[in-house]
Amino acid sequence: MLREDVTDAIRSAVFDELAAVGYGRMSIEGIARRAGVGKAAVYRRWRSKLPLVLDTVSAVAVQGMPAPDTGSLLGDVRLLLEVTARALRHPVASQIIPDLLAEAARNPEIAAALQTALRDTQRGISAAVVRKAVERGELAAGTDADLSLDLIAGPLYWRLAVIRSPLPKGYLDSLAAATVTALKAAGAAR
Amino acid sequence: MLREDVTDAIRSAVFDELAAVGYGRMSIEGIARRAGVGKAAVYRRWRSKLPLVLDTVSAVAVQGMPAPDTGSLLGDVRLLLEVTARALRHPVASQIIPDLLAEAARNPEIAAALQTALRDTQRGISAAVVRKAVERGELAAGTDADLSLDLIAGPLYWRLAVIRSPLPKGYLDSLAAATVTALKAAGAAR
DNA sequence: ACACGACGAGACGGATCCGTTCCGTCGTGT
DNA sequence: ACACGACGGAACGGATCCGTCTCGTCGTGT
Numbered sequence: 259m260l261r262e263d264v265t266d267a268i269r270s271a272v273f274d275e276l277a278a279v280g281y282g283r284m285s286i287e288g289i290a291r292r293a294g295v296g297k298a299a300v301y302r303r304w305r306s307k308l309p310l311v312l313d314t315v316s317a318v319a320v321q322g323m324p325a326p327d328t329g330s331l332l333g334d335v336r337l338l339l340e341v342t343a344r345a346l347r348h349p350v351a352s353q354i355i356p357d358l359l360a361e362a363a364r365n366p367e368i369a370a371a372l373q374t375a376l377r378d379t380q381r382g383i384s385a386a387v388v389r390k391a392v393e394r395g396e397l398a399a400g401t402d403a404d405l406s407l408d409l410i411a412g413p414l415y416w417r418l419a420v421i422r423s424p425l426p427k428g429y430l431d432s433l434a435a436a437t438v439t440a441l442k443a444a445g446a447a448r
Numbered sequence: 449m450l451r452e453d454v455t456d457a458i459r460s461a462v463f464d465e466l467a468a469v470g471y472g473r474m475s476i477e478g479i480a481r482r483a484g485v486g487k488a489a490v491y492r493r494w495r496s497k498l499p500l501v502l503d504t505v506s507a508v509a510v511q512g513m514p515a516p517d518t519g520s521l522l523g524d525v526r527l528l529l530e531v532t533a534r535a536l537r538h539p540v541a542s543q544i545i546p547d548l549l550a551e552a553a554r555n556p557e558i559a560a561a562l563q564t565a566l567r568d569t570q571r572g573i574s575a576a577v578v579r580k581a582v583e584r585g586e587l588a589a590g591t592d593a594d595l596s597l598d599l600i601a602g603p604l605y606w607r608l609a610v611i612r613s614p615l616p617k618g619y620l621d622s623l624a625a626a627t628v629t630a631l632k633a634a635g636a637a638r
Numbered sequence: 639a640c641a642c643g644a645c646g647a648g649a650c651g652g653a654t655c656c657g658t659t660c661c662g663t664c665g666t667g668t
Numbered sequence: 669a670c671a672c673g674a675c676g677g678a679a680c681g682g683a684t685c686c687g688t689c690t691c692g693t694c695g696t697g698t
Contacts, residue, residue, distance in 0.1 A: 259643080259644075259696075259697085260644070261644065261645075261695085261696095264644085264645075278554075279472070279554075280470075280472045280550065280551065280554065281472070282469070282470045282471070282472025282473040283472040283473070285684080285685055285686085286685080286686075286687090287684075287685055287686080288684095288685090290646095294646085295645085295646070296644095296645065296646045296647060296648085297646095297647095297648095297686090297687080297688095298644090298645080298646085298647095298687095298688085298689085299644075299645065299646080301687070301688085302644075302645095306686095306687090352553065353550075353553050353554070356546065356549060356550040356553065357550040357553075359546060359550075359610055360470065360543075360546040360547040360549075360550045361470065362612075363542065363543050363546065363547075363612065364468075364469075364470065364543070369612075377611060402622070404613070405619065405622055405623065405626070408603040408604075408606050408607045408611075408623070409603050409623075409626055409630075411606055412602035412603030412604070412605065412606035412607070413595075413598040413599050413602030413603065414598075414602070415602065415605075415606055415610065416598050416601055416602035416605055416606065417598045417602070420549055420605065421567060421598075422552075422553065422559075423594070426594075429595070432592070432595055432634055433595065433598070433599075433634075435633055435634075436595070436599055436630040436631070436633045436634040437630065438633075439629050439630055439632070439633035440599075440626040440627065440629055440630035440633075441626070442629070443625055443626045443628075443629035443630075444622055444623075444625070444626040449666070449667080449673080449674075450674070451665080451666090451674065451675075454674085454675075475654080475655055475656085476655080476656080476657085477654075477655055477656080478654095478655090480676095484676085485675085485676070486674095486675065486676045486677060486678090487656090487657080487658090487676095487677095488657095488658085488659085488674090488675080488676085488677095489674075489675065489676080491657070491658085492674075492675095496656095496657090
């Protein structure tokens with residue numbers, strides 16, 4: 259019977275190691291060292307680095323974020339941006355996510371794992387927000403779901419994970435307002 | 449006298465190696481092998497991996513992109529998106545840029561190099577586009593330059609470098625129209 | 639109370655890379 | 669024409685990691 263506390267220590271060490279050195283440089287030796295664990299304890303659970311990371315990442319993704327439902331498109335977008343910003347501010351997340359996304363361009367299995375862990379979740383939430391706005395008459399019926407996700411998620415991800423600049427006071431409000439306007443324009447354009 | 453063809457072969461190999469394995473796994477041994485060159489030829493030019501990459505990246509960034517000037521905000525944004533999309537479609541670029549950006553979160557020297565190579569350039573172009581639109585009366589005078597860059601660059605980078613989905617026909621047109629609307633809203637909000 | 643087995647530690651042979659040093663060759667500048 | 673030096677190749681000791689395999693210890697289930 260594998261000890262759960264050891265499993266947890268390893269999973270936690272994977273996150274720290276991913277954040278510290280990235281997937282490329284990550285080593286099982288380093289993870290075991292960081293977790294205070296023998297290498298055998300790791301190999302007893304996962305065959306290699308890839309399944310270890312895939313499993314650890316998938317385990318986190320299960321925590322599905324519920325779609326916001328504030329009654330207005332602006333409110334939903336504002337809340338969605340707020341939650342996303344909070345997630346992307348965690349130093350560990352903002353290190354690991356871009357790192358794994360870059361690695362996904364090279365590794366189809368990582369790409370698939372991130373697809374279901376991040377992309378599908380966000381796409382679903384974004385689609386739900388748009389759908390409800392259409393029902394309320396705030397957006398045109400044909401509003402493109404993919405373009406909507408790009409408009410909602412793109413600027414904030416760019417700001418927090420690419421440029422890595424801080425968010426000035428009131429930034430999320432301005433961004434939410436601009437995004438809602440963009441969504442309306444995107445629906446009207448077709 | 450160092451031979452220039454050898455220097456070029458090394459620089460080219462750096463790009464291929466960065467795209468193939470990423471900065472973390474990149475090795476001077478691998479670069480020399482790929483370039484068909486002795487390791488000494490590399491060490492004769494650069495002291496280690498970091499200056500090699502910094503120098504190679506900086507060399508590319510010199511090719512400054514001119515700010516678009518089509519006479520209308522929509523035209524400028526549309527052209528800017530087109531040029532950016534073309535750049536981000538190059539497989540090598542779309543592999544290297546996210547990889548180095550992720551590494552930049554760990555390495556201040558890489559961060560500084562990318563700052564001047566990418567960020568400052570884009571920021572300048574975006575600011576010029578916004579400034580001209582303000583002069584034409586298309587945007588309010590106080591339109592925030594940082595938010596504008598986020599709105600212009602974010603969705604397309606998200607789409608091409610994060611999600612990595614193809615651009616449907618007419619996507620750039622819809623995106624440009626939505627972005628222009630967002631920019632106008634961003635200016636009016638303050 | 640006892641046995642099973644997971645545990646941390648670490649040694650192992652093999653692999654890869656580091657940065658340096660030595661060759662013998664070949665291109666270049668004067 | 670000649671010498672200087674950069675070249676590709678290869679080897680070097682040292683370092684790190686791989687994946688496996690031993691230890692002796694210690695926790696757990698029955």
